[in-house]
Amino acid sequence: MKTMIWNPEALHHLARGLIVWGFALLVVRLTFSGDILLYIAPHLVIYAEIAAGGLLILGGFQLYFAVRSFAGRAPACACGHDHEGHSHEMPATPMRVTGLYGLFVLPLALCLMLPSAAFAGTIADSKGMNLGASTAFNNGKEDAELIELEGDESPELRAMFRSRAYDRDFAKLGMLLYQQDMIEMKEDWFLEKLETINKFLDPFQGKSIEITGFVYRQDGLADGLIIVGRMAMTHCIADIAPYGMIVDAPQAAGLKDDQWVTVKGTIGRQSLGDREVMKVLAESVTEAKPAAVPYVYPDRSFASKL
């Protein structure tokens, strides 16, 4: 019986080896072109690379088994004879073979046919724009804990950034931002800065700010108000979520959706239902080049880098 089946089995090993190597090469290709950042977050790239290494080894063994099988030697995994009823039985009929391997080839084929693409404004609609989740602090609150920052911040500054214990990190960042002449909303800490400003709305009123992102329009916002946002990615493209700030610009009507702009202006406030969020009163709106990797990433340990 074994002599009858050695050849299809060799073909199976060959197909498996090639598919596994295909996935490894996909990771390698995406890593070298940098496009991998359009699929997964930077801190996961190293895992994908290790996985590619693992796949190369795994596929190598399959190809080795294939060669041995072609040469007519006994299958390397000596379980060839008890494959019947085995859970990982190799598919038998041509249709099943096509189906199984076709399924594995599908993502590889898609990657070969379609270039990698970045998503920004186009899917903000389906995800729902976030304009800051937290509610601003009431700074008059007596029970708020005063943050002691080492260094020479004035007592007035510290009083402005009273916060609950858990928000100490944002208060720290807030004091840092407050002392800057211009708050720049770029890739670094985009989400953390957005959260900070929304948490401490009062002290930031009238501060200068610059933000680069895509233009997004939301139902229910008045004419002249647009949102400039960025996509945040935690792990992979499946978990991206748009974050942005409302921009009050006279030229808003002339801006296209998804267009990338740089807005310079000052911070104001906008009521949104029963809460208040920050708003940028635009002084200038200029066209900007879309970022090659349009995503921003939450930095969970940002406080330790302050």
Added chain:
Amino acid sequence: MNATTAADRRTAASRSNLAALIGLACIAGLYFVTAESPGRLLHDAKLQLFKTLFVGILLEALPFILIGVLIAALLHVFVTDEMIRRFIPRHPVLGILTAAVLGIVFPICECGMVPAIRNLIRKGMPTYVASTFILVGPILNPIVFWSTLMAFRSRPEIAYTRMGLAFAIALIVGLIVYRGYRGDPLRQRGPSVAAHDHRGHAHDHHTSPAHGGHGRRAIRSMIAGKTKDVMGHAANEFFDMGKYLLIGAALVGLLQTFVSNAMLVKLGQGELGSNVLMMGLGFVLSLCSTSDAFVAQSFAATFSAGSLVAFMVFGPMMNLKGLIMMLAVFKTKFVVLLAACVTVLVLAGSWILPYIALK
């Protein structure tokens, strides 16, 4: 014995047919649209989005499924039934607690969990212990705790509640399965397993005493043999589980392409409605348990803390991608029992929690 083999083969055949059908449908669909107008297809935003989601989920899951597959293969080749039986306490509650602790020590998400758990059950891990392990593993571990805590910096009670609820639910489900589920939860436990183990022993006997004179060579050839065994089985598992991961990722990709969160969110608000809705969202999105906290946080403005916890407990335990992988391994009856218990318990838990812990 022949009858079971035939039945096993039939179920395997029908599921492979399903996989084949989906694969063919995708290819046919691609061909159809390509034939229509190749240029437009390649620039179609929906296809582009689907492909990016599909490949992104695969790239994210790849390292973890490889770890799972490798663990499964190592278990298969090296761990005996005896070792499993000795390791797990006989007392059901102790057994379930052991599983919970195991989940903390081995932080693998459901992609890696399913292949590993199948081998553990085959090796004699009791079903109720396995049920607890599979539910607790993706949530109750340091990485997930830390990422939840960081996502909800200002509300640490959400992270504690998530861990607590997951632990409680896993314990209860373990007990329910202990009391209420008899029989083998696995789809196939063919006669091959026994034959396989037997063969493994034969292999050992054959290598060690036969070459008594050349001890080192015997060891080296045994290591080579074991390595090939592990690699062979890992590849088998990879294709076996990978198939379901691919189908799961494709479905999640399709859903996310054509059904928007915003549409879902509009479906329902209200006290229990939002909990159900967030659970549904967790099911559909099929996110990794280490990244879902951040997504949950993006809903914090519109949804109650209870429903966010429901999202973060239900999603990792029951989601589209995981369910398809589970159905590949477990009998439908068992998966339905598990899903029903988890659904009811998460809903109940997330409804009660706001009154006791999430003020």
